[in-house]
Amino acid sequence: MSGKKLAIIATKGSLDLAYPPFILGSTAAALGYEVQIFFTFYGLQLLKKELNLQVTSIGNPAMPMPFPVPVMLQTLPGMQSMMTRMMKNKMKKKGVVDLAELRDLCIEAEVKMIACQMTVDLFDFKRSDLLSTCEYGGAATFFEFAGEADVNLFI
Amino acid sequence: MSGKKLAIIATKGSLDLAYPPFILGSTAAALGYEVQIFFTFYGLQLLKKELNLQVTSIGNPAMPMPFPVPVMLQTLPGMQSMMTRMMKNKMKKKGVVDLAELRDLCIEAEVKMIACQMTVDLFDFKRSDLLSTCEYGGAATFFEFAGEADVNLFI
């Protein structure tokens, strides 16, 4: 054990930005860190039992594309699902661990996951839709741990 | 007083991402933290006397919607205003404090707010449009405080 602590606030819920909290969390845990992730706003999507995350190139001119696609075409029906399928296939082909498996790794490594009660209420999430292992709290809960942590990250 | 310090860089200016700096800032202040928020790039919108922030689901496939709306329809005129009104109504109904009130709470709790002079110049913001209580500085000003802080967050 390193005796170190990592605190993460996860606020994004797209497929691409779902990876950093779980990659960083599981890696830190493997290095002996005690890890807490506080999920708030769109980050709550990462706690759903049934993950159904999407990715889009819209608003993200930095996404590598196999060929240039005009922005207007990117808004066509079905494009978001297609981009999501393409990214999932690419990850699979490249040997990137599936997101649900990565999350399971975090749970096994005792990464503590806390859902923000305020945004659970705001967005009408149901506790029964979220992981039964997650806890509930507010910003004060986050600071209890973060104030003592070695690394704090807002994702 | 906890004697702890929280440093935040606020770079986003949409209605949804305007909440984290002020929620985290006011909570930390209530817990006895000394708090500084450095507003830069789009985060400067959060310092305007008259807040006029918008929210959009475009580029954010994780936003919970009451029913699925095709991306192309989300680009129609008036949709952004409608989504903003819907989120404001939802927040009001759910008892989430209004953003301006939350910002006032931060000011009363002596959260120090610093506007990035470089982006004020870049985006032609007028000092008269920004809170009279905010100060002005650069990245070096941020590190003066952040280098000693217990928690650092880039929002």
Next chain:
Amino acid sequence: MSGKKLAIIATKGSLDLAYPPFILGSTAAALGYEVQIFFTFYGLQLLKKELNLQVTSIGNPAMPMPFPVPVMLQTLPGMQSMMTRMMKNKMKKKGVVDLAELRDLCIEAEVKMIACQMTVDLFDFKRSDLLSTCEYGGAATFFEFAGEADVNLFI
């Protein structure tokens, strides 16, 4: 030398969000900090020898515009290039240092730049397209430095 350390994770690759890692990195280095930036996901675009970053107002209702442009018009062909040109011109006119020069400043100041090997593979980046001075590593490489750093930022 301050003896302090700054660790940054750079995950965004748009022109606007390319500035914070390099501004904060070069400023901290000038203040005597030892600096490491870990580039992952879209942040890898910032390591390309030939920078070709774009900016878009789509999905970012907080971007200051010279006049209101309906979202649908923002999706028209050529709009993204036009917005990129406009921001570059504005930055030049306002005396903001060019991004490539700012990156050179970081290199001269011995800011260590690490490319995430996993996302290099995932997005099929070629090492020959990236700065020859950058190193390669994974999340564990990041924590080696970040665990000892005074300031950690996820951009």
